[in-house]
Amino acid sequence: MRKKATRAAALVMILTQLVIVASCDSEEQPIDTATTTETQSQTTEPEVTTALPADLDFGGAECRIFNFDSGSWNTQLLAETQNGEVLNDAIYNRNIKVEDTLNVKLTEFRESEWNTAYEAARRLLASGDDAYEIYFTNDRNALSLAQEGYIEPLSDMPYVDLSREYWSQTINEDISIHNKLYFSYGDFNLTGYEAVNVLLVNKQLAEEYSLPDHYDAVLDGSWTLDLLAENMKLVTNDLDGNGTFDENDQYGITSHNKQVLPCFWVASGLRTIEKNENDEPYFALPGNEKFADMYEKVLDIMYTDNVYFNSASLTNYADNTVFKEGRALYNIVRVAFMTYYRDMDYDYAIIPYPKWDENQTEYYSRFEGGAVSFTPKVAANKELAGAVMELMACESMKTVIPVYYDTVLKNKYARDERSIEMLDLIYENRICDLGDTFWSDKIRDGVFAGKFAANDRDLQSTIATMEPTVNKVIEDTIAAFDEVDAAASSQGSASAE
Known part of the structure; x- marks a missing residue:
């Protein structure tokens, strides 16, 4: 799958208005290629302006x-x-x-x-x-x-x-x-x-184990959960040979426990909270077979062959030393935390999370x-x-x-031009799951972080237990907004009289 020609509007402006960047006192120069220069000179986007009145003046x-x-x-x-x-x-x-x-x-x-x-x-x-x-x-x-x-x-x-x-x-x-x-x-x-999540790839490990090119896999559509699992198994290694896996060994992937499942359910095109035709949220997990399949598959992958290292055991999980020191192929990371990896000795790639399978047409990125x-x-x-x-x-x-x-x-x-191309894809489809944000205490942190940490496969009984609590939170939220709207309407009517 090739990159879409039409980007989200904000990112189109980013790529086409680099001349504006230079005018903002930036000492950094865009990558200088003849192709880029020619394209920018031939395609000029109209300047974006607001509809604010030209004479709007608030008098200081x-x-x-x-x-x-x-x-x-x-x-x-x-x-x-x-x-x-x-x-x-x-x-x-x-x-x-x-x-x-x-x-x-x-x-x-x-x-x-x-x-x-x-x-x-x-x-x-x-x-x-x-x-x-x-x-x-x-x-x-x-x-x-x-x-x-x-x-x-x-x-x-x-x-x-x-x-x-x-x-x-x-x-x-x-x-x-x-x-x-x-x-x-x-x-x-x-x-x-x-607050968008990306996947970092240790390029040296990928080359050492002759893994398929990650950038090419993303663009041709073969970057899937199955390929991720295969790559992680190949790389995982008990480096000291003592039969016990700890922070001194080599892993397929590393992350904090609470971040794993939401990154992969969003990447698979799933939400724990969906919306109905009235733009009302509802709990989407009861009877959701795809979520159940995703849940079982991700736990199977992470808890087979010691491929996963939980960074919560480190002094600062965001500053993941297992990845920084070259002992993990993949690192689940929020963009804001990439500052910890700027000076990392090992080269890395930035890519989106894998699709559920090759039938999925888009890459989805978790916004938390x-x-x-x-x-x-x-x-x-x-x-x-x-x-x-x-x-x-x-x-x-x-x-x-x-x-x-x-x-x-x-x-x-970013360490290379192709990671920039990946960032375009990552920001193109940002997904905000309300069970991962508004109501994370009831869903992500409150339930799934603990279930993942315990490798707890009993999903359906957990969903049944969650359902009354989650439904009540949603119902209370909708009712509260209905009351707010009713009060505003009443006040507006009174003012009109």
């Missing part, structure tokens, strides 16, 4: 942003100064453009981490304090705040157009309920890229949730908030995302 008003620090993703929204680091400077220049265009002043308050951010945000919103126009919180926490009626629906926000290409279309479709979004992912928020943006109902100046979010998303697509993609992903993380 302050737009206050509530944010938090995260060890899991890059949540940087503001930059105090230019410092020569290309991503920081791109963010700085974007914000100057937003401030100058709208005549606003962007300010930011940052909490130390996502739990304290949620607690602080909830206190402010519960008290009715109009402290910030825009909030960023973890998506699960934003869901709780939306259910309590604190968040303005984005469809009611002035100037916000969620149909535009600088809003994360596929992810936002996954997190909507009743076709309504209270919070969203957009291009001014790097977690939409950083991140920080989302929203505006509270108590915000007095929603016009300001909406205009800033819309313009920040648009300008980020044109400047920040190309720098992130071209400098961070391509020049810091």
Whole structure:
């Protein structure tokens, strides 16, 4: 299977506007080939702009942003100064453009981490304090705040157009309920890229064991779960010959226990939570034969012939020394954690997770949730908030995302040009399973992490036990949003009178 000619809109802009990257103080240059130069000179994409009024002027008003620090993703929204680091400077220049265009002043308050951010945000919103126009919180926490009626629906926000290409279309479709979004992912928020999972391949081990070329396998469609299993068995080796497998031996794959199953169920085109025709989530596992087959197959693969090493036993599972030191063929890793492997001595490839079989036409990539943006109902100046979010998303697509993609992903993380091609495929089909994000405590972490760790094959009784709990959580969520909508409608009717 060859790469699609039509990319997701954001990534098309990344590849076709590299000249913009250079104008953002980037010292990194795109790979210089005659073919690339010729193609770019012949195909010029029209500049993406918002539908904001040209004379929109907020008179120097302050737009206050509530944010938090995260060890899991890059949540940087503001930059105090230019410092020569290309991503920081791109963010700085974007914000100057937003401030100058709208005549606003962007300010930011940052909490130390996502739990304290949620607690602080909830206190402010519960008290009715109009402290910030825009909030960023973890998506699960934003869901709780939306259910309590604190968040303005984005469809009611002035100037916000969620149909535009600088809003994360596929992810936002996954997190909507009743076709309504209270919070969203957009291009001014790097977690939409950083919280995607990729598979790293030790190229030296692949060559040493004469494995099929991984890049070719991805592109010709033969990259499947079966091929992954074959490769892992070939590479696994008791290096010290003591009959016991530990961190000093060689493995087919390494990961934290909780990350394995969701990466492979998403890659197989599955979700634990699906949507019905009314855009209502429902528990998708009862009676799901393909999920049962996937579950059994993945456990068979991982628990046969010692191919799997659980990185939770290491000091820092994200900084996986077994892979870094060349003793694993594959490493399950979040893009944000690839910073740990920048200086790895062994060369690696970046590829998507394998398809279930060759009949599957697409590669699917797991997006495991991140920080989302929203505006509270108590915000007095929603016009300001909406205009800033819309313009920040648009300008980020044109400047920040190309720098992130071209400098961070391509020049810091990727080791060769073909890994860049793989990243295009990876970002093309990002899937957000609500059982892996909103309700991970009930499904991924609450159940499947433990079952995988124990090699527990009793799936059907577990699903039967889970079903009432998961259904109630979903029903309560839908009911809460119905109440929020009803209250808003009642308030609107009263205001009209």
